[in-house]
Amino acid sequence: MKFPTFSQNWDLDVLFMGGSHSPAFQDFLNKSEKDLSAFQQYVEAWQLDLQDTDRFYTLLEMLKENMQQLEQASSFVSCLQAQDTSDSKAGSLRAKVSQLLATYGVILTTFDEKLRSISDREWQQLLEKKEFSELQFFLTERRKHAKEKLSKAEESLIHSLSVDGYHGWGEIYDTLASHVYIPFVENGETNMLSVGQASNLFNHPNRAVRKEVFHKWEEAWGEKTDMLADILNHLAGFRLTVYKARGWEDVLKEPLAISRMKKETLDTMWHTIADFKAPLVRFLNKKAEMLGIKKLSWFDVEAPIGNTNSTMTFDEGAEFIISHFNKFGPQLADLAKTAFKNRWIEAEDRPGKRAGGFCTSFPLSEQSRIFMTYSGTPSNVSTLAHELGHAFHSAVLHEIHPLKRNYAMNVAETASTFAEMVIADAAVKQAASKEEKLVLLEDKIQRSVALLMNIHARFLFETAFYEERKAGYVHKERLNELMIDAQKTAYGDALGQYHPQFWSSKLHFYITDTPFYNFPYTFGYLFSLGIYAKAMEAGAGYEKKYIALLQDTASMTVEELAKKHLDVDLTKRDFWEAGLKLCIEDIEEFLALLG
Ligand SMILES: [Zn+2]
Numbered sequence: 001m002k003f004p005t006f007s008q009n010w011d012l013d014v015l016f017m018g019g020s021h022s023p024a025f026q027d028f029l030n031k032s033e034k035d036l037s038a039f040q041q042y043v044e045a046w047q048l049d050l051q052d053t054d055r056f057y058t059l060l061e062m063l064k065e066n067m068q069q070l071e072q073a074s075s076f077v078s079c080l081q082a083q084d085t086s087d088s089k090a091g092s093l094r095a096k097v098s099q100l101l102a103t104y105g106v107i108l109t110t111f112d113e114k115l116r117s118i119s120d121r122e123w124q125q126l127l128e129k130k131e132f133s134e135l136q137f138f139l140t141e142r143r144k145h146a147k148e149k150l151s152k153a154e155e156s157l158i159h160s161l162s163v164d165g166y167h168g169w170g171e172i173y174d175t176l177a178s179h180v181y182i183p184f185v186e187n188g189e190t191n192m193l194s195v196g197q198a199s200n201l202f203n204h205p206n207r208a209v210r211k212e213v214f215h216k217w218e219e220a221w222g223e224k225t226d227m228l229a230d231i232l233n234h235l236a237g238f239r240l241t242v243y244k245a246r247g248w249e250d251v252l253k254e255p256l257a258i259s260r261m262k263k264e265t266l267d268t269m270w271h272t273i274a275d276f277k278a279p280l281v282r283f284l285n286k287k288a289e290m291l292g293i294k295k296l297s298w299f300d301v302e303a304p305i306g307n308t309n310s311t312m313t314f315d316e317g318a319e320f321i322i323s324h325f326n327k328f329g330p331q332l333a334d335l336a337k338t339a340f341k342n343r344w345i346e347a348e349d350r351p352g353k354r355a356g357g358f359c360t361s362f363p364l365s366e367q368s369r370i371f372m373t374y375s376g377t378p379s380n381v382s383t384l385a386h387e388l389g390h391a392f393h394s395a396v397l398h399e400i401h402p403l404k405r406n407y408a409m410n411v412a413e414t415a416s417t418f419a420e421m422v423i424a425d426a427a428v429k430q431a432a433s434k435e436e437k438l439v440l441l442e443d444k445i446q447r448s449v450a451l452l453m454n455i456h457a458r459f460l461f462e463t464a465f466y467e468e469r470k471a472g473y474v475h476k477e478r479l480n481e482l483m484i485d486a487q488k489t490a491y492g493d494a495l496g497q498y499h500p501q502f503w504s505s506k507l508h509f510y511i512t513d514t515p516f517y518n519f520p521y522t523f524g525y526l527f528s529l530g531i532y533a534k535a536m537e538a539g540a541g542y543e544k545k546y547i548a549l550l551q552d553t554a555s556m557t558v559e560e561l562a563k564k565h566l567d568v569d570l571t572k573r574d575f576w577e578a579g580l581k582l583c584i585e586d587i588e589e590f591l592a593l594l595g
Helices: 023-045 054-083 088-117 120-128 136-147 152-178 195-203 207-222 225-246 253-258 263-274 277-290 314-328 330-341 378-397 409-429 434-469 476-490 519-538 542-551 558-566 573-594
Strands: 181-186 189-194 358-362 367-371 495-497
Touching (some): 023 088, 054 088, 088 136, 088 152, 120 136, 181 195, 181 207, 189 195, 195 207, 225 253, 225 434, 263 519, 263 573, 277 434, 277 573, 314 330, 314 378, 314 409, 330 378, 330 542, 358 378, 367 378, 378 409, 378 434, 378 542, 409 434, 409 519, 409 542, 409 558, 434 476, 434 519, 434 573, 519 542, 519 558, 542 558
Antiparallel strands (some): 181 189, 358 367
């Protein structure tokens, strides 16, 4: 079957015509601002009246509307900024959206203040009413979190100050990072690579190339290291000050609450992973042997094995993904087709783009947009499948109430990882030769290395850094040390050379919307493996159940979600072990093929 040629540039005009100078988007922002101010007045005037709950219903409708508008606006600006890092107009639009989001936050603080002043008895009566029963989880969670916060005046001040004193630091990071270029000499000519282009070279087959890029990478980021250490310290300092004021002892309290997850679950997950490091280390040692070196360096971990440097054109990648998605379920395949055909994806390999990949949703248009830099490597194909998984999650949620779509960060990675796995497993199964099978298995195992070792290192680093930050500023040299310690533990001492400055180049440490954006990836990975195992057992027709699970992702805690749809207890080792055993099977198959 021949597919038409898919564009590698996304279509943003269909959302708002004219890019960062779009008059339609300006109108939309103006309307959002007006609606926000109406919402503000409404919330301020509102008092609970159990005899007249229509007004509460209206309030929730307004909350929903404003939320969707701001999400729509924020997604659009994210796309503009990502596609052209020199677009200064997009930067000022970001400032505007941040300001609107801060206003929205202040309004919600007012709302929360009112929620927590409602007595438990009245609250029960309210929730028993039919029109609110659907939103029980949303409302209960909102009120519970409100009760753990400071007074309205204090929380409002925190929100307002966070625009310049917190999110502002995140924006400075983005600006600084966008000015990092990696000089790379090829055929006697020096090219200034964007961070995205350079990071693709970490899986170059030639070790000299990887080494060169790694050194230039450390050098380029190293030039900004003083400023980056400042930013990291200020971000953490802001968070810690707020936590202290609220009386929150544990820095994990907020990320766990955002993840709707128990500490017990997180601890069980990491402890079980720690006990499964030995096979991963065996794999890394074997890989070093295959590459003809004693121990892998940081820049070797993603190196391709053997001499297959097979690449896929964007069209081939698309065809590959769609056909394999189709083997799992028609709805997933249809969503992917829509994304390729309707130009939801920006994948072109060119300078001036932001690094990394993301998927962002436009709730009012019921569409998503995917951003990445595609150069045809197997890992690019995985990224593409990953982001399409996110888009699928958003698509199935478009069918349910908008206030039940706000899924947590850890389950946010469930659909994406699941989609990656569908692609990876299908690819291994249909491998044409032993060599191809090895390469594909290795790619799968790489995912385990990334999620069980690399992400583990990030978690260990961040936990240690926050602990030290409580006592004061943590210097860049100390940050390097903490990073190396974390990497050594997480990689089971398998590497000969680590990446001390990883904390400066990894965007995730600077994301202000979600603290500790690391363990959710690992959770999502192992959670997906659990679902994937069930899907394989069940065979055709599992897609319906999978969709039902995804649609519940924002309506209960993860422990409840797992109990209801998978019949497992996340605080027990068994579930995690089952997922980890699938990872180990890949390694065993890989080692067995090598004899
Ligand atoms: Zn993701």
